[in-house]
Amino acid sequence: MTTAEPEFLTATRTFYDTVAADYADRYREALAVMPWDRALLGVLAELVTTAGGGRVADLGCGPGRITGHLAGLGLDVCGLDLSPRMVELARAAHPAIPFTVGSLLDLPYGEGELAGIVAWYSIIHTPAGQLPRVFAEFHRVLAPGAPVVLAFQVGDGALRLDRPFGHPVTLDFRRRRPERIEELAAAAGLTVTTRLVREPEPDERTPQAYLLAHRAA
Template sequence: MTEPEFLHATRTAYDTIACDYAEEFSAELEAKPIERAMLAAFAEMVGAAGGGPVADLGSGPGRVTAFLHRLGLEAFGIDLSPRMVALARQTYPDIRFDEGSMTALDLPDGSLGGIVAMYSVIHIPHDQLPLVFAEFHRVLAPGGRVLLVFQVGDAPLHRTEAFGRAIALDYYWRQPGPVVELLADAGLAVEAQLLRQPDATEKVSRAVLLVRKRGS
């Protein structure tokens, strides 16, 4: 089967900028208290529901996966970019990182206690989001949680350069409302949502959604 062009373009772009990206954002969470608080709330909810493995989808260089480990979760990372996965494995050798796509997760049905997707659905075209959220639902155990974070906006963005390197990468910034509706269509109920205003290093607001798979 031919791979969709958006997956090829995303993988190629992040392979190109992997080292620069890792260096730029290695300590990002230290300056993001709201994101840390939401990750902590997510970890507590996953634990209260019985725990289970947690997949960090779009894990990049692994900083969020490592933070989830420090919170006591059985977390592992999945990323589309082989170079990102290699960097994460080098930096955090005791944590599992795999290559893969959230459009077709190589995971058994109902096997996860939680999913984190921080700024990773932003490269998924609108017509592919139902497929992604259906995969979330498939691999989550009943009552499993999702923490979803994304930039808020109304128009896509195409970048041809990052860190001084040539890329071709599309970004899909979204309003929270339609995302909540798509999650509900997939059997995923939003329990809490937060809209954070941009800080001094950002241009647009961030949406944070805490989501639960319906079921006992």
Template sequence: MDSPSHLRATAQAYDAVAVRYAELVRDALDGLPLDRAVLAAFAELVRTAGGGPVADMGCGPGWVTAHLRDLGLDAFGIDLSPAMIALAREAYPDLRFEVGSMLAPGLADGRLRGIVSWYSLIHLPPPEVPSYLAGFRRMLAPGGHLLLGFFESGGGPVAAFDHKVTTAHRWPIDGLAASAREAGFVEIGRMLREPCEGERFRRGRLLMRNGEHPG
């Protein structure tokens, strides 16, 4: 079955800029201490819960996947863009990367201990986001953790904007948190940070737990 048109368009857009994009983001976390802190908190929660596989959904060229590995996680990446996955495999040959959709990565339900979606839900049509959050919950083991990174709308409604690669959306942090709760997640914490130099929008981070607790 063919992918929906917006998924094909997103993959093609990232294929077209893959090399340049990889160059821009490869060392991006070096200058973002708050982002590193959120990723470190996520990693500690996963490790404390016993560890296990963690999926970087929409991994692009693999920079966040590699950072999660360096934080002690059993991380692997999934992305729609074959060009991005090729670059990730070249840069990090010790890690696993697969071409695929965030909703259909070929994983059994309840297998993952963590999911990171770092600026990947932003390209979905907003009405589809709840189904992706529900899919993340199905893939997570009871008590597994989810970290969402996204552009925040400043408290206003969901808003499309001219992302440099392809159409994207800014989300109100309360609205995205509510969608995650409706999908069965429990909020652990959140962070808003103001734009750094060269950034246009405020950034949001939501740290959630699968509401099903281990038996």
């Protein structure tokens, strides 16, 4: 008997398949004006390299802008996204990087396979009740001592984005409290070692949070 897919996965996939091309065009050069984002990604790259390297997964990679940046920092990277259309665009933009369609709830990696994880605004569509499963998957696939860096909007509740770029789709963007995400990460065996919250830029609605955690060595 086939288990029905959770509704939030279907809604998220449909949303990003629909807006993929416009999204990729809008955010293609976004990192150029985001020094904190680049700094945290650079820290992750240094930690992985210092520990001896290994594959790093960009989970919720979208069209591959973060994945490509990590490759430019010298990392062996791969990308995973729920949206087939996003993966198609990522493969076209970065043909040397492997990209896979998949879900954070069931990662296609083996126990301890990854030297690092980037989850850049990729937990924001997952209901709170499913986050323990997501973090348990992060713990499962990370090598002992390996880092994971998370980015998300700070707040409570959700912002419902309706008709982005004029497309007839709607999706909830869930805000998170850093202390709650830290608790959930700790419960899954991921210890947060760095916390950063910055105030919103003029085109942002909320503060932005970054957490760096490690699987226990």
